[in-house]
Amino acid sequence: PEDWTELDQRAVDTIRVLAADAVEKCGSGHPGTAMSLAPAVYALFQRVLRHDPNDASWIGRDRFVLSAGHSSLTLYLQLYLSGYGLELDDIKGLRTWGSATPGHPEYGHTTGVETTTGPLGQGLANAVGMAMAARRERGLFDPDAEPGESAFDHQIYVLASDGDIEEGVTSEASSLAGTQQLGNLTVIYDANEISIEDDTHIALSEDTAKRYEAYGWHVVTVDGGEDVQGFLDAVEAARAETDRPSMIVLRTVIGYPAPNKMNSGKAHGAALGAEEVAEVKKALGFDPEKSFEVSEEVLAHTRSVAERGRASHEKWQIAFDAWADENPQRKALLDRISARQLPEGWTDALPAWEADGKGIATRKASAEVLANLKDVLPELWGGSSDLAESNNTTMKGADSFGPESISTGMFPAQPYGRTLHFGVREHAMGSLLNGIALHGGTRPYGGTFLIFSDYMRPAVRLAALMRVPTIYVWTHDSIGLGEDGPTHQPIEQLASLRGIPGLSVVRPADSNETAAAWKAVLEKTDGPAGLALTRQGVPTLEGTDRAGVARGGYVLAEASSGTPELVLTATGSEVQLAVEARKILEAEGVATRVVSMPCVEWFDAQEDDYREQVLPSSVRARVFVEAGIAQSWHRFAGDNGEIVSLEHFGASADYKTLFNEFGITTDAVVAAARRSLSSVRSG
Amino acid sequence: PEDWTELDQRAVDTIRVLAADAVEKCGSGHPGTAMSLAPAVYALFQRVLRHDPNDASWIGRDRFVLSAGHSSLTLYLQLYLSGYGLELDDIKGLRTWGSATPGHPEYGHTTGVETTTGPLGQGLANAVGMAMAARRERGLFDPDAEPGESAFDHQIYVLASDGDIEEGVTSEASSLAGTQQLGNLTVIYDANEISIEDDTHIALSEDTAKRYEAYGWHVVTVDGGEDVQGFLDAVEAARAETDRPSMIVLRTVIGYPAPNKMNSGKAHGAALGAEEVAEVKKALGFDPEKSFEVSEEVLAHTRSVAERGRASHEKWQIAFDAWADENPQRKALLDRISARQLPEGWTDALPAWEADGKGIATRKASAEVLANLKDVLPELWGGSSDLAESNNTTMKGADSFGPESISTGMFPAQPYGRTLHFGVREHAMGSLLNGIALHGGTRPYGGTFLIFSDYMRPAVRLAALMRVPTIYVWTHDSIGLGEDGPTHQPIEQLASLRGIPGLSVVRPADSNETAAAWKAVLEKTDGPAGLALTRQGVPTLEGTDRAGVARGGYVLAEASSGTPELVLTATGSEVQLAVEARKILEAEGVATRVVSMPCVEWFDAQEDDYREQVLPSSVRARVFVEAGIAQSWHRFAGDNGEIVSLEHFGASADYKTLFNEFGITTDAVVAAARRSLSSVRSG
Structure with a gap:
């Protein structure tokens, strides 16, 4: 020059x-x-x-x-x-x-x-x-x-x-x-x-x-x-x-x-x-x-x-101040989301469900959460890598984000739109979410099947390293995915994601835990979180607890005697198995507690007292249930514990057949409980 | 038509x-x-x-x-x-x-x-x-x-x-x-x-x-x-x-x-x-x-x-038979590699090293293995995703694979060449290796840093699902990578790869274990294997054993009394810490065995007797050492065991500083041993 x-x-x-x-x-x-x-x-x-x-x-x-x-x-x-x-x-x-x-x-x-x-x-x-x-x-x-x-x-x-x-x-x-x-x-x-x-x-x-x-x-x-x-x-x-x-x-x-x-x-x-x-x-x-x-x-x-x-900053500041004067509400929104604060009373919008044996899939509960939060949290936006209908990530009534020229029959787009369409590009989705969260105060989320978290893993790791609050909506979180078969069924993904320091892996048991999980994830601003959600319907359980979800693990059902001889711990769609097994074991006279542990990382972050209260070290008869590899549960199980898990790839069939054939069942939990009890008694 | x-x-x-x-x-x-x-x-x-x-x-x-x-x-x-x-x-x-x-x-x-x-x-x-x-x-x-x-x-x-x-x-x-x-x-x-x-x-x-x-x-x-x-x-x-x-x-x-x-x-x-x-x-x-x-x-x-x-097949067969007649040696090679057999006496070509306190990096030992196998195993070929000099994946004297027009000053290429250059494309590398192994009997390998196994994970999983014998050369396998910092230091990768059913993760302790690992990996034809190799030099140890490596874990150093009170188990560059810790503990009168466990999957595949012999269930004082998350070791540790691990991201500094600052040291192993012994004694 x-x-x-x-x-x-x-x-x-x-x-x-x-x-x-x-x-x-x-x-x-x-x-x-x-x-x-x-x-x-x-x-x-x-x-x-x-x-x-x-x-x-x-x-x-x-x-x-x-x-x-x-x-x-x-x-x-x-x-x-x-x-x-x-x-x-x-x-x-x-x-x-x-x-x-x-x-x-x-x-x-x-x-x-x-x-x-x-x-x-x-x-x-x-x-x-x-x-x-x-x-x-x-x-x-x-x-x-x-x-x-x-x-x-x-x-x-x-x-x-x-x-x-x-x-x-x-x-x-x-x-x-x-x-x-x-x-x-x-x-x-x-x-x-x-x-x-x-x-x-x-x-x-x-x-x-x-x-x-x-x-x-x-x-x-x-x-x-x-x-x-x-x-x-x-x-x-x-x-x-x-x-x-x-x-x-x-x-x-x-x-x-x-x-x-x-x-x-x-x-x-x-x-x-x-x-x-x-x-x-x-x-x-x-x-x-x-x-x-x-x-x-x-x-x-x-x-x-x-x-x-x-x-240059001073010149900009004049324009910015003028904008702020003319747009006090928008300025308040900017201040709020820049501080990563949530609005007063926002949790009133969260849906709740009555206990119900039929229940719904947690991915569908998640859709209801998103629909209800749409007007309350304008900072929340996201989409899917071409699985919107399966991930249930589209907020009803929200426009798509993009130039108007890319609008389709199903998705009207406008430049300031809210629904993101990543295409079948999971890795870019992960990296884009990081960029969005780094740029400003909005809260982006992205959906795909849990199995395809593997495609986006490098970006998830960087989110954890940077402590940015990106949100992943990982649905179809087990063999419950069913017919698509082993290429699509996560087995090792829950464990391997838990291995990433600073990532919260949250696997709610039912619809109410899903709402609680979204609440806790949105309140957490110091790192990424992934929701692992079911494809299949799960019962809406008695006893779920928002505060308990936020603590990562809690007593969902206490032993009838009040003093458990056995603790059954499960996550996600397997909590229902623990609940059913508890009934059988209680009927046999075994004082059985059920712990729901949607997020191991949050549970680990609790004070010793709380953790000891939920999983008393004196109760050595313990069973852990998750339709995936056992790797992340051994540290809780101890010498007398048992883990009901899946140590091999899945298969293509309807999900009920798979749970039965692979032994992720109430009977398997009961049998594991008996082994653990027997080990304690003989030990 | x-x-x-x-x-x-x-x-x-x-x-x-x-x-x-x-x-x-x-x-x-x-x-x-x-x-x-x-x-x-x-x-x-x-x-x-x-x-x-x-x-x-x-x-x-x-x-x-x-x-x-x-x-x-x-x-x-x-x-x-x-x-x-x-x-x-x-x-x-x-x-x-x-x-x-x-x-x-x-x-x-x-x-x-x-x-x-x-x-x-x-x-x-x-x-x-x-x-x-x-x-x-x-x-x-x-x-x-x-x-x-x-x-x-x-x-x-x-x-x-x-x-x-x-x-x-x-x-x-x-x-x-x-x-x-x-x-x-x-x-x-x-x-x-x-x-x-x-x-x-x-x-x-x-x-x-x-x-x-x-x-x-x-x-x-x-x-x-x-x-x-x-x-x-x-x-x-x-x-x-x-x-x-x-x-x-x-x-x-x-x-x-x-x-x-x-x-x-x-x-x-x-x-x-x-x-x-x-x-x-x-x-x-x-x-x-x-x-x-x-x-x-x-x-x-x-x-x-x-x-x-x-x-069409019959017509082809005539041409093929003519080729076979004219090329008996090539036909023999085709038959051998199509059957995934290795040639008689091929292991004679494997290098061996004398015990030596200075030693060499296992990635460099791997380079010597490859150089020695070049003429013995023509079916072996591979390269790196732009880290050849770091991964040490180039066989000396081998041409590069590609049209002559892509030859560079450093790499002459010819269409039938042997050294692969993937560019910075780890994911494609993984998928290409699968395609190569599926196509015929050659044995392809691909190198990158262990951290970037995350980029290729979906392909690795499919190799495991298909049971194809691809080989990954994952070097810079811990914080030993040093100055490049947390973005490049694997912490959770060893555990998360072990989670993939059917994948062998092999982390040799020194040069001789590296040669043994290559031997075992090449002999294994029913699934993929990844070698986790050090950037930094590691001593060439006394007592390493080829057969032991092939069994996944073995007694590297027995307790002086012959009956261990304590077992220290380690992998890769941390085995030297266990060996040093053993000396200190033995000097204190603790009968201490060191187990090297380069491959958990192979160890798991051994008969109960062997596993019991290596890790006797009666010895409850146990320490496991690995510069990564503990997740895959809890199941071995038991209630009285201790794990010397790293549960957070790394940092940018020379590797010796990192091992010291993060407490992956001989002293830490000794301290963990004392805790485990004390737990057993008080239990």
């Missing part, structure tokens, strides 16, 4: 030297991309992004997502140079214990990091979710403003690598971004054609630009990472494109200007080596004897972006 | 009526696609596929993969009409207990089913693997034949649905298929634009044909499912295209000719209802009062395909 000064160039070169030095000091890391992308990303932070380094959570900011998380230095160095709080010592502390600069950017750990990235593809897909959330939030708060005139209008920028482009989750998300016509989204694809296995041509020959055009994107190519003006022009063109997402294919030379290692896999994921670092410094006019050299002029120059950011 | 007879048309209409009847009888299922695709798939089985219904495992056959597994009737009805063994009663038994016609096609369950499908996207990705395997096998057995002239030349056909196209795994696999120039692959994309959420435009607006062109595919569009000639012309064009995979976009009307439900989501995944079924029959000239009506003429006509198949 014409006004590109020597200080700008020196700042860019400083970034390169710091990237090389930081990786060299740590002994591992990714210097190459941080070096080659320095001009573009510097230009982005200094001249393009609307951001305020003194207020990283300013809701009017543009978002910058580093999908190429391995190039964390690309982001850390901008946060340092822009003045987000990182200092040179933090850069020196790259990838060390307790530092603000971990190997990959972590949301909630380093100010200015919008999402945790590293597992490839996630950042780009998160950003698609953010772009969708931006539109939905605008629709909630300022639907009538002219395009570009609202305080809620801003841009989402993503930096993606070859690896991001190869991952299927970005294909899913990008196809959907095209359908959604996300004009507020710009992906900068760093097409350096080098990955860990060196030249990407060994595995990547597609015409990516054409592929994105096929998705309906606007695509521009910029040749050369040093062409800052070309890059800025492309960004401007992307911003001008309001009806399509944009991709800027930026052809860079990884590791530039390292004389011997640039443009090779050696510059990607390892320290360059002292000699090569010295060569870089020489080439850029830095003292090869010095490390981490940053001149005061450069830092003062780059940190002046904070003043421009403050000015 | 000109020679399309009334009987052909009647057969097609019979398929439609049977599809409607079968779903109606069961009460659930997917009639629509089986109806609309009847002409094309009938034409494919009758006129295109080289197949022999009397020999479903004929290695010269074309493969047909039903990626749209929900439309299982599409396949079952062809298997019935072609005479693969299914009879009308099997069709009537659709989706019922014990039937040969489960909800989704299951490999190994129904003759003629090439792979288990249903989870969308998997079949198409499997087929890409099959097409790659076909080329690799040709290279092993008949490399010099002219194109199309070898007994090992055949075609892979796939039928894919809108859902398959939406799933990211097909994007990954299709991009790679373009790079690999798989001219033997044809995907028929049933573009009916209807999925469960009805009109797909609500979630799918991309230009799929253009997207596949961007991948480098040959794409033809055929308008109308009734245009059999157009379809056959497209198939012919696809076959003529030998340097690119082909996609035939076949625009059909789902549920045709059901008058009220065709072209809607109602025809997709539910019974049509008696009235609508009657209407279909009337429209097609069938008696609406009759069900499952198949005329003898139709059946005789369709089953004549078996004669043509036999003739």
Whole structure:
């Protein structure tokens, strides 16, 4: 650019030297991309992004997502140079214990990091979710403003690598971004054609630009990472494109200007080596004897972006305050959901059911909950990855989210709509939900069959790691799915999801527990939760308890004597078996308690006293019942306990046959109880 | 086609009526696609596929993969009409207990089913693997034949649905298929634009044909499912295209000719209802009062395909026998690997290491195993999803698999090469490995970081369900990965993979256990196995034992007294901690045994006696050590046992710091041992 000064160039070169030095000091890391992308990303932070380094959570900011998380230095160095709080010592502390600069950017750990990235593809897909959330939030708060005139209008920028482009989750998300016509989204694809296995041509020959055009994107190519003006022009063109997402294919030379290692896999994921670092410094006019050299002029120059950011923020604030004055109710809604608070009395809307032997499927109870919450919680929105009718995730009467042109006979769409249609793209769904929850205060949910939680697992794990409150509606939660057979029947999924630290897996026993589960999930804002719901009908039980559900486990039916000799613990559709078994055992004189334990994680979080009260350590005769593998129950069972479980794949048949053939029955529970009692008595 | 007879048309209409009847009888299922695709798939089985219904495992056959597994009737009805063994009663038994016609096609369950499908996207990705395997096998057995002239030349056909196209795994696999120039692959994309959420435009607006062109595919569009000639012309064009995979976009009307439900989501995944079924029959000239009506003429006509198949097989056999005569060594190799046998004395090639405190990383030991096996086991091939240098999966001196044009400075490629480059596409890797293992007798392996097993989990599960012997090289198997931080450190993965029924998770303690693990994995042919290998160096231990590894768990170091008071059990890099802890405890007079348990699944498969011998039930003082969640160890621990584990996410730092900070140390093992001993003594 014409006004590109020597200080700008020196700042860019400083970034390169710091990237090389930081990786060299740590002994591992990714210097190459941080070096080659320095001009573009510097230009982005200094001249393009609307951001305020003194207020990283300013809701009017543009978002910058580093999908190429391995190039964390690309982001850390901008946060340092822009003045987000990182200092040179933090850069020196790259990838060390307790530092603000971990190997990959972590949301909630380093100010200015919008999402945790590293597992490839996630950042780009998160950003698609953010772009969708931006539109939905605008629709909630300022639907009538002219395009570009609202305080809620801003841009989402993503930096993606070859690896991001190869991952299927970005294909899913990008196809959907095209359908959604996300004009507020710009992906900068760093097409350096080098990955860990060196030249990407060994595995990547597609015409990516054409592929994105096929998705309906606007695509521009910029040749050369040093062409800052070309890059800025492309960004401007992307911003001008309001009806399509944009991709800027930026052809860079990884590791530039390292004389011997640039443009090779050696510059990607390892320290360059002292000699090569010295060569870089020489080439850029830095003292090869010095490390981490940053001149005061450069830092003062780059940190002046904070003043421009403050000015931009102040200008925005005037428009925002005017909006707030004119829209007090919307402002109150914004404040409420930004604080992740729920409205007074909202639980009055939750449905309740009378005890009833026939009952209904918990997925259907969930549908009633959603229908009842529709008007009470405008922040709640979501959909399914093409299983809406099975997952029962559509709120009655809600429009679909999308341009009007994608409306179908069944689903009228409008840009600010509420029902999400992910297509058969479970992985993207998971990542998009993360992006939506990260962007603002809305509460997104996404549905699929429980078995297909496997397809979205990397995104679920990141939700847990980031502690964002996404909600999964996983229906058809056991062999109760029936005829579709073993490919569709979850066996190990409940256990394997419970293994993810920080994820709440909630498997309500009946309709009332389902309402209670939704209540508890919505009240929980510090991490993701998945509801495991039945396809098949389950009786509406006596004795279910909202507070008990929120505590994860509780006494559903006490031993008639008041002092149990045996405790039967079950989840979901198997609680009814425990209830029936209790009757038989009580009739035989065994004082039997039934514990419903919809959420092991919540139960674990209770105080010792409560847990001891529900599952007294003195009662060694214990049976656990769940139509899945036993793995997560052994720790409760103890030496005398028994587990009624399923340790093999399912089969294709009606569900009643399957429960019988596989021995998940009242009789099996009674038999297990007798074994456990006998073990205690003989032990 | 000109020679399309009334009987052909009647057969097609019979398929439609049977599809409607079968779903109606069961009460659930997917009639629509089986109806609309009847002409094309009938034409494919009758006129295109080289197949022999009397020999479903004929290695010269074309493969047909039903990626749209929900439309299982599409396949079952062809298997019935072609005479693969299914009879009308099997069709009537659709989706019922014990039937040969489960909800989704299951490999190994129904003759003629090439792979288990249903989870969308998997079949198409499997087929890409099959097409790659076909080329690799040709290279092993008949490399010099002219194109199309070898007994090992055949075609892979796939039928894919809108859902398959939406799933990211097909994007990954299709991009790679373009790079690999798989001219033997044809995907028929049933573009009916209807999925469960009805009109797909609500979630799918991309230009799929253009997207596949961007991948480098040959794409033809055929308008109308009734245009059999157009379809056959497209198939012919696809076959003529030998340097690119082909996609035939076949625009059909789902549920045709059901008058009220065709072209809607109602025809997709539910019974049509008696009235609508009657209407279909009337429209097609069938008696609406009759069900499952198949005329003898139709059946005789369709089953004549078996004669043509036999003739084709016989002609092929002549060529094959000539090849066998000329290539006795190659024939012997074919026979051996087709029987999944290993050559005499192959284990002599396995490396061994002297006990050594410094040792090496198990991923590096694995590299030595692969290098040593290169010439002994030509059936072994594989690669990595862009982590070859980290996973150490490249056999030294092996060419890469691919057209010569994709060769890079680091990797020379040739069509019959051996090293696979999946790109950053873990999910496709998993599915491709399944396809390779299903296609023939080669043994494929694929590497990535253990954390990214999450990305490939749906494919791993299907490998287990199908019992195919794929091999995963999952390195960087704990917080030992170090600086990359929590996004890259597996915590719950070992437990969650152990949850998959039929998958062997093998975590060797050192270099010698790594060689033993490879031996046992290669000898196991009835299911998939994953090797969990360290990034960091681990000592080469005294006392490791090949037979013990194959049994899953064994006594690595006996209590000095010969009668243990305490047993320390560990896996992988934590075995060294148990060994060190034993020294301290023995010095304190505690008779301490160390058990190495590289594979819980194999240990479980041993006889009771052996397991009792290794972990005597009388020894209640027990400690289990693994740098991951405890979930899979509780069942062994018992009331007095202790588990040294990690119940939270990792962090970014050097690995030694992480092990110390997170308490996975010798001291922690000793402390846990004291707690367990004290619990036993006080109990």
